[in-house]
Amino acid sequence: MAPYRILSIDGGGIRGLLTAVLLDRLVTAVPGWLDRVDLFAGTSTGGILVLGLAKGLPPSAIVKLYRQDGQRVFSASWLRRLLDLGGWLGARYDNAGLRGALEELLGPATLGDLPRRVLVPTFELDNHGAKDLPRTWKPKFFHNFPGPDSDAAERVVDVAVRTSAAPTYFPTYQGYIDGGVMILDIADRSRPRLVSRLDYHPPMPGFTHTVVPLLSRDLLAVSDEAVRDGGADWPKLVWLVDVSTETNPTILGTAPLPYEELRSRGGRVGAHNLHENDPGGVAWRSDDFLVGAFFNGGVRAYDVGDPFHPREVGHLVPAAPAGAPAGAVQVNDVFVDENRLIYAVDRFTGGLYLVEADF
Numbered sequence: 001m002a003p004y005r006i007l008s009i010d011g012g013g014i015r016g017l018l019t020a021v022l023l024d025r026l027v028t029a030v031p032g033w034l035d036r037v038d039l040f041a042g043t044s045t046g047g048i049l050v051l052g053l054a055k056g057l058p059p060s061a062i063v064k065l066y067r068q069d070g071q072r073v074f075s076a077s078w079l080r081r082l083l084d085l086g087g088w089l090g091a092r093y094d095n096a097g098l099r100g101a102l103e104e105l106l107g108p109a110t111l112g113d114l115p116r117r118v119l120v121p122t123f124e125l126d127n128h129g130a131k132d133l134p135r136t137w138k139p140k141f142f143h144n145f146p147g148p149d150s151d152a153a154e155r156v157v158d159v160a161v162r163t164s165a166a167p168t169y170f171p172t173y174q175g176y177i178d179g180g181v182m183i184l185d186i187a188d189r190s191r192p193r194l195v196s197r198l199d200y201h202p203p204m205p206g207f208t209h210t211v212v213p214l215l216s217r218d219l220l221a222v223s224d225e226a227v228r229d230g231g232a233d234w235p236k237l238v239w240l241v242d243v244s245t246e247t248n249p250t251i252l253g254t255a256p257l258p259y260e261e262l263r264s265r266g267g268r269v270g271a272h273n274l275h276e277n278d279p280g281g282v283a284w285r286s287d288d289f290l291v292g293a294f295f296n297g298g299v300r301a302y303d304v305g306d307p308f309h310p311r312e313v314g315h316l317v318p319a320a321p322a323g324a325p326a327g328a329v330q331v332n333d334v335f336v337d338e339n340r341l342i343y344a345v346d347r348f349t350g351g352l353y354l355v356e357a358d359f
Contacts, residue, residue, distance in 0.1 A: 004039070009042035019049060047160060048164060053116070111150075120142045208224060221304065225271065226268040236269070239254050267326030289301060289303055318331075324350065329350055331345070342354070
């Protein structure tokens, strides 16, 4: 069987600039590698990137979008700030600036006009009883593969805005927002099929950020993302999920976090990224331990040998970096190399921290 190459890009808001710059440098270093990609897949800001690439735009053109239009996209009028009480009652930004920038970049093209295959997930909040079906909400995967379920007629700009409608950041667009935790059957790689979906929002204040399969144990480690300062959206946790029956994912336990200690430090309180057990030769991999980024909770490591009772085995909370807007460290991302050296990056001014693991 010939290899089928998929370029998959995740979200991150304005930090999509970093991915776009990396892609641009890779194109310079390895000319023609993007031509060998069979499918471009991405969500949220990653969806914008892959739609541009599938249209044939060079990464440098998408870099310009973030650099030139970032302020226009991530801006809020005084009226919006008044109506949503500074983000407490609605999305932080209007999507008019985003849509305008995407219209300029992507034009009137539809998914069917794209010369390359593309897959963009989002979440349909309400089908409004379309085609005499019961009103419901469900995951939605926009794609341009041929077939009866093809979305070839959808405008590229509309799909980009839909997948970018992250809760609390941008308002829902045409009834679509970012998706959640889903298990897919990809036996037919051209038509991924939904097997099951885990929904714990509500009662939890969602939304899901990272899913790490612990393959040897039929478990998933699932992290939420805290997005409000001072614990206003608490609890944002790491969950251990049993997937031994793939059609019925079941939460078994959560990783402990000292909320009362953290909420007075400033900035976001709760989970964010987890080390993802990357399959490459330079990454540390474990199905028994988790390492994660927890904003003002720093870097934290957990023994998940008992998934019903995950146990913290270590943490490092750096001092507030100079110029930190929240007055506290905001550890945003983590990666652990094959020597168990942890690379952790602050969201704003703290830079890169190198942490040696001893668990």
